[in-house]
Amino acid sequence: MKSDISLKDNKGFKITIIAILIILFFVGFILGNTKGTLEVGAKRIFEVIMTDDGSAERMVIWNIRLPRMILAALVGANLALSGAILQGVMKNPLADPSIIGISSGAGLFGIAVLVIFPQHVGLVPIAAFIGAMLAAFIIYILSWKGGIQTTRIILAGVAVSALFGAGISGMLVFYSDRVHGALTFMNGSLSSRSWPEVYTILPYTIIGIILVNIFAEKLNILILGDDVARGLGLNVEAARLGFTVLAALLAASAVSVVGLLGFVGLIVPHSIRLIMGNDYNYMFPATALLGSILLMFSDTFARTFLSPTEIPVGIVMAVLGAPFFLFLLRRE
Template sequence: MNKKFWSFFIVIVLLCIVTVMSAVTGSIRMGIIEFLSAIWNGDSEKLVVIKDLRFPRIIVAIFAGAALSVSGVLLQAVMRNPLADAGVIGISSGAGFVSIIIVTMFPSLFFWSPILAFAGGALACFLVFSLSWKSGLSPLKIILVGIAINAMFTGLRDAFVTICSYIQVTVEGSMTSNLTMKTWNDVELIVLWGSIGLILAALLFSWCNVLVLQDKTAKNLGMRVTQTRVVIAAVAVLLAAISTVVAGVISFVGLLIPHISRRLVGSDHKLLIPFSALAGALLILTADTLGRTLIAPQEIPASTIMAIIGGPFLIFLLRKG
């Protein structure tokens, strides 16, 4: 058995274990045997409560982690930059800014919020591309411009919260990445749009493999580089947008997971994309489970845990060159 097989196998097993542990730990506790028995027989009152309170949260965490990780893989291929991440370069902030406007001002459009948030994320992505492009993509410029775009949309969001202080609780609740009080409506939203994005990403693996080459080489292979970049970037923005709409802004997932994944399964996007999805799901579900159990009954948002992990990781990558 090779390293790639064992990497997939271990991540899948760990994801199953953490899923069960997340379901049985908390204010309502069940033994693992009791939980599995209840799942099989369907006759436990505790299981009914867990289904309504924890299962939506678990599913949202899994899809959010998968979406953000794959979004990072796609953005890094498009920008040819190992530091690209939807949270770092402002795409999530752009999507989040539009999301809070929709949630607070036009709640009837909630089901369509991923498409509208996609527009905000696409605008942020366009600004990063256009402002950092100068006879080619400069990795350093992309990061610096992205940080500025991120700050701009974060400032606009904070200004909106301040101006509309009477709805501040609603706005803050819509942007929290604590994953608390998620409902089956949230699950329906992220499963539908997240699945579309992940399937499209998996189908684009061969384009991603060619894009990591120099533009001249890609053109010689018959690829329309600009159009390809737009299509792949659009899928990446969609994945970041749906995650932001349902789970809030969580940075560094798309930075951390692709780097680890490349070391384990290589740079072929045929394997890198599905493995990153699994590893990202494992990371966010683990972060959320730890966040709600370490200092229970208080909770640490998953975004906070990711910032604690991701910040030093970004510094390490920058120092490494």
């Protein structure tokens, strides 16, 4: 036990883990671009990216696989960082944008735009953010009673998720003629996603990564407890609100481009915490990397396992995440 604690506190160990994750990131990125109905060698990938030779490989890599892998990396990082923030702010290892209702709120408002105002599809990210913030606000109201407690957060989150889920189902009933796009949105999929979705989420990812690394130390202080944090000069409520807004923004941006994709924000931060401890200065970059890795590998599997039929990556994540959630629930 002592050696484990000292290992988690060792900066060299944490940097080594991050270096390994960077290597795995590039392995997953290259693998996702090489595998598929049309097999393309790793060397050829770089050739067709650098030179437009008009070949079929260039069309497949540049228009389909490359933006899809970039999008998987960005979405995975955003959802994982959102989960890490929520777990720290709510002091709950089970907190995840999809489990506690934040993704459902984003999904409800996003689907509302898709089925009611399809001509204004560009408003989906803004609508998703509003829905995510509304869900987070309701959860806080329902779970606050002299402080935040794990059980109340989970129960409030389940209730909010069910409420917004019912809203989504009702909308699909009333607008059944437009249900196809919404069903893809609900299952979480990277199919048919390309450069427009990359450009949509990229600014949110950049802003999110910059902010979490700037304010990582504040979250380290916040997880020590409200009294200790106040004693160290931290405005606890302002910090909690700011981090919640950031988590909602990251989750909403991911939901707006791929739909309701669950469990990334649960599996990744908890895995990193088990390996590296609770120092968010190292947790955040490691979490972003592992989130990207997990989603890139999962999407490659979903795309190739039953080729040419494609499984929505959201189904793969549910198969991975549900047992992990039950394990954590039992453990906690």
